[in-house]
Amino acid sequence: MSGQIPLVSPSFLKCSSCSLGKLCLPVGLDKKDMLELEQIIENFSPYKNDEKVFEADQKFDKIFAVKSGMFKTLVIDTQGNEHIVGFHLPGELFGLDAIYPKKYIATAMAIGTSSVCAIDYPELERLSGKFPSLQHQMFSLMSKEVHNSQSMMVEYSADQKLAGFLLSLSSRYKQRGYSETRMHLIMPRRDIANHLNMAPETVSRLFKRFQSDGVVDIKRTDLSILDMEKLRQLAGCASDC
Amino acid sequence: MSGQIPLVSPSFLKCSSCSLGKLCLPVGLDKKDMLELEQIIENFSPYKNDEKVFEADQKFDKIFAVKSGMFKTLVIDTQGNEHIVGFHLPGELFGLDAIYPKKYIATAMAIGTSSVCAIDYPELERLSGKFPSLQHQMFSLMSKEVHNSQSMMVEYSADQKLAGFLLSLSSRYKQRGYSETRMHLIMPRRDIANHLNMAPETVSRLFKRFQSDGVVDIKRTDLSILDMEKLRQLAGCASDC
DNA sequence: GATCGCGGTTGATTTGTATCAAGGTGAAGC
DNA sequence: GCTTCACCTTGATACAAATCAACCGCGATC
Numbered sequence: 001m002s003g004q005i006p007l008v009s010p011s012f013l014k015c016s017s018c019s020l021g022k023l024c025l026p027v028g029l030d031k032k033d034m035l036e037l038e039q040i041i042e043n044f045s046p047y048k049n050d051e052k053v054f055e056a057d058q059k060f061d062k063i064f065a066v067k068s069g070m071f072k073t074l075v076i077d078t079q080g081n082e083h084i085v086g087f088h089l090p091g092e093l094f095g096l097d098a099i100y101p102k103k104y105i106a107t108a109m110a111i112g113t114s115s116v117c118a119i120d121y122p123e124l125e126r127l128s129g130k131f132p133s134l135q136h137q138m139f140s141l142m143s144k145e146v147h148n149s150q151s152m153m154v155e156y157s158a159d160q161k162l163a164g165f166l167l168s169l170s171s172r173y174k175q176r177g178y179s180e181t182r183m184h185l186i187m188p189r190r191d192i193a194n195h196l197n198m199a200p201e202t203v204s205r206l207f208k209r210f211q212s213d214g215v216v217d218i219k220r221t222d223l224s225i226l227d228m229e230k231l232r233q234l235a236g237c238a239s240d241c
Numbered sequence: 242m243s244g245q246i247p248l249v250s251p252s253f254l255k256c257s258s259c260s261l262g263k264l265c266l267p268v269g270l271d272k273k274d275m276l277e278l279e280q281i282i283e284n285f286s287p288y289k290n291d292e293k294v295f296e297a298d299q300k301f302d303k304i305f306a307v308k309s310g311m312f313k314t315l316v317i318d319t320q321g322n323e324h325i326v327g328f329h330l331p332g333e334l335f336g337l338d339a340i341y342p343k344k345y346i347a348t349a350m351a352i353g354t355s356s357v358c359a360i361d362y363p364e365l366e367r368l369s370g371k372f373p374s375l376q377h378q379m380f381s382l383m384s385k386e387v388h389n390s391q392s393m394m395v396e397y398s399a400d401q402k403l404a405g406f407l408l409s410l411s412s413r414y415k416q417r418g419y420s421e422t423r424m425h426l427i428m429p430r431r432d433i434a435n436h437l438n439m440a441p442e443t444v445s446r447l448f449k450r451f452q453s454d455g456v457v458d459i460k461r462t463d464l465s466i467l468d469m470e471k472l473r474q475l476a477g478c479a480s481d482c
Numbered sequence: 483g484a485t486c487g488c489g490g491t492t493g494a495t496t497t498g499t500a501t502c503a504a505g506g507t508g509a510a511g512c
Numbered sequence: 513g514c515t516t517c518a519c520c521t522t523g524a525t526a527c528a529a530a531t532c533a534a535c536c537g538c539g540a541t542c
Binding site for chain 2: 508
Binding site: 429430431441442444445446448449461 | 518519520521522
């Protein structure tokens with residue numbers, strides 16, 4: 001398990017009782033509308049580490065909301081290299097990039113034991129037309145997604161990319177009510193490196209340098225941000241300032 | 242002028258008579274609904290080269306659809322460096338990343354003489370709830386946007402980035418009814434380089450190499466793609482395959 | 483408790499791309 | 513037609529990060 005995220009419990013299967021309601025799709029829905037939203041949501045049993053939620057090229061029919069744990073989405077290029085497109089935290093949606101092409105572009109996998117809500121997309125469109133606040137939230141979340149991936153393009157040096165990545169995690173955890181300074185990097189270094197287009201060795205060296213500069217404290221998967229301001233400077237503030 | 246894009250004419254001010262209807266927001270709307278959409282669209286006179294449509298941090302109220310020419314969106318980091326986030330072709334929307342934060346994240350500028358439709362966002366949300374096909378198109382376009390910016394993150398060598406960029410332009414022009422093999426690179430090399438996080442010198446050298454490898458033919462701003470397959474190989478097919 | 487194996491770290495070397503510096507080229511203006 | 517200037521190209525050098533290689537540490541397995 002991720003260490004930060006509580007295990008999914010049976011009482012946790014409905015939006016109305018889900019602690020992620022403030023971040024996830026149901027923002028602004030009243031009880032009655034939320035019940036209707038719950039009708040189109042399917043709850044799967046938790047995925048094990050590296051288990052696939054969907055694969056690239058598969059027909060698109062559902063979008064997914066992370067309920068607990070963490071998921072990664074990745075694409076495979078013609079040379080067979082994997083590229084991790086994103087890490088997804090509780091309350092975040094993935095599969096949104098599949099709406100336009102009507103098929104999944106990436107493959108989604110669990111990191112550690114993790115669970116999702118599966119939301120039928122045609123039904124979601126229908127309900128969005130019916131509930132303005134649901135539609136608003138969908139536009140907001142997609143806008144955020146656009147913004148996130150664009151801000152990733154802006155950093156170019158390895159320092160900036162890694163610092164930006166840590167800041168992004170930090171602010172996303174903060175939003176979810178977790179500490180913004182202490183977190184668990186449950187994904188392997190290799191995955192962080194891959195996501196940021198760098199070698200695992202570079203990640204390792206940078207972490208060491210950040211540590212000796214007093215910016216962070218890292219022991220295996222445990223990260224503490226000691227100097228948020230310095231980290232922002234390192235990132236060039238492209239990600240979150 | 243861009244050379245490829247016809248000048249905006251008075252008869253061109255309405256969605257119903259706009260040649261971009263098949264790509265832009267009104268996809269699937271009937272005549273009557275389109276008239277209602279037109280009510281919330283404002284037509285500005287064309288922008289001159291480098292003229293700003295909006296600036297970062299400005300309050301968000303409108304999204305923009307390119308009518309003719311080309312626009313770029315850019316962010317400025319703490320060190321004062323500009324980063325070009327994207328180039329926008331006719332029928333494409335920009336400003337979508339501002340929905341969530343309720344303020345513009347980037348600054349948008351015209352490249353050459355170019356024109357836009359300005360669409361009042363609160364009204365657009367209202368109409369989207371009313372017209373399912375408009376909502377569907379909004380979701381589609383935003384999905385595409387997410388996909389585009391994510392696929393940019395995937396390429397890492399300079400070859401891949403530049404090849405991917407050319408392929409992206411090619412497929413976008415093709416969709417718009419222009420040639421997919423011959424195009425006008427109206428933006429300066431400096432801007433291409435900036436967008437792809439590389440030095441202008443590198444762009445120049447790569448173009449030269451692509452040319453001597455028989456992949457493209459470039460004379461100043463005129464680009465012909467001679468070997469689409471080789472270009473796709475160079476890109477690693479991350480962008481468009 | 484010893485062994486295995488994976489993930490992570492550290493060091494040496496190579497490579498791709500940025501940077502620096504100089505020269506070329508074409509469009510706009512006089 | 514000549515000048516000018518911005519943009520682009522070309523070459524030499526420097527540097528950041530990848531790669532290659534070895535080693536370490538720790539959990540899993542027997």
